[in-house]
Amino acid sequence: MSQANGRPVNGHPRSPARTAKRDDDQTDENIFLFVPNLIGYSRVVLALASLYFMPLHPRRCSFLYSVSCLLDALDGWAARKFKQSTRFGAVLDMITDRCTTTCLLVFLATAKPAYSMIFQGLISLDFASHYMHMYATLCMGGQSESHKNVSAERSWVMNLYYTNKTVLFVACALNELFFIALYLLCFSSPLITPALLPTNGSPGNLTSPVGSSPVEPFAPAPSLLFPSPFSAAAMEMARANKMDSTVPWILTVACAPVMIFKQVVNVIQLINASQWLAEGDRRDRRKAGLDSRKKRR
Template identity: 65%
Template structure:
């Protein structure tokens, strides 16, 4: 064998040894013992990702329960004020529990935050729609409150996600941007009191539509020579309970009879105590809407300046 052939064989053998020692070499296959741990790590992380189902996180399950309770309260809203109020109140109280669950289980997600906000807005809007039908003369006020609530929170959420980043919470507000919003969102106690008493005010109005002759003089009373138009409380034309149900002793007719005997003192107290907080909550909505609008405009101006430089 010539010296050249021996040198070529030695070079090939040395290259093979280096390939065994260096798993990252191009065109080489790493030894099984050195690639198994990385595969195991990859498989375990993939399994962990597959196991996580955001839709079944604890705070989101509470959110689904809130949606169910809201629909149940809407079902009982026209004729069963007690049942509706209980279901609606429980749904509102669970709003604080889902946030606690998200922090406790470390399951804070963007989907959960949006689900929580959408549930809040839709729940309040449905109650205000009922109040609009109970007192048609004040419908424009309730419609304005719906618009303000929806627009304010949508603008704030959109501005936070588009300007602050998709990972930033809408409750994280810089004090330099808005002192009012910082105080509102920074303290969980302040946030809970404002939201709870705001809902309590509308619940009080809802109960007053069944119990206060001062606000609803024709409450559940038929009007002579008037065409029946709707069984909703507060409507100026109401058919007699016996014409609403097949039997005057049915559950619905009995509930109508009990509804007419609700004591209006407690609803008046709830409404009076919560009224200042409700007014403050609407002020916060206005500030939130203006602040979000300005933040979005800042982003527009910055984008236009950047496009001019190009």
């Protein structure tokens, strides 16, 4: 049994200085129940729900995924409003962003295997860029430094991206909207998904009338995919095949430049973080007397 006021704790004397420091540094605040963190948890729940509906229910999935992304702006506002900005919340926010985008890109890679390498490259760039940036900020800037504090001298692009809330919101939102629109095209555009091509002269026809030619292999009847052709999944698939691709195409084309800008920012962030870490390495080697230039002299 432990006792306070410097008395023995589990047979070992307690250090008064350590006890005082612990009491001064710690409070009974429950960081996990802060408002912005609660919003973060709801984002995770919505993201998981969107993944559940992703293979068969494009409308439902897109709605849930979009709401989860929009809440990303709300948790930042709540953190400033209630003065509840925390390191845990910042990491939770970034992990949720990375994981949700990755899951959507994984689906696109499986839906379009011919372009899977591109989607895999985007996933790798996103993770590598943000991990390197976070690690460089922690090592070079200290624990109290935010990853969003990038000076203009180090990179004016990164400074604009992280300090201008409008630029940050538009870049992140339209980048996600581009991939959501591309996802919807997998269910609506025959150019993206040849299985949606009309058969027997009837758009969206998934079955062949009596006496006509059989259905092509790329457009199987729902009964071949589901136990009952009248199941909810089969009905949703039939509805999805009748989706109009006009809006998804407009969103894809309109958001493409912003998506490209976001990937350029990721590349710049990766290079900038690498150079920052290299600066620290050179400084540490010089202090330790391991500078190769000094050895040559």
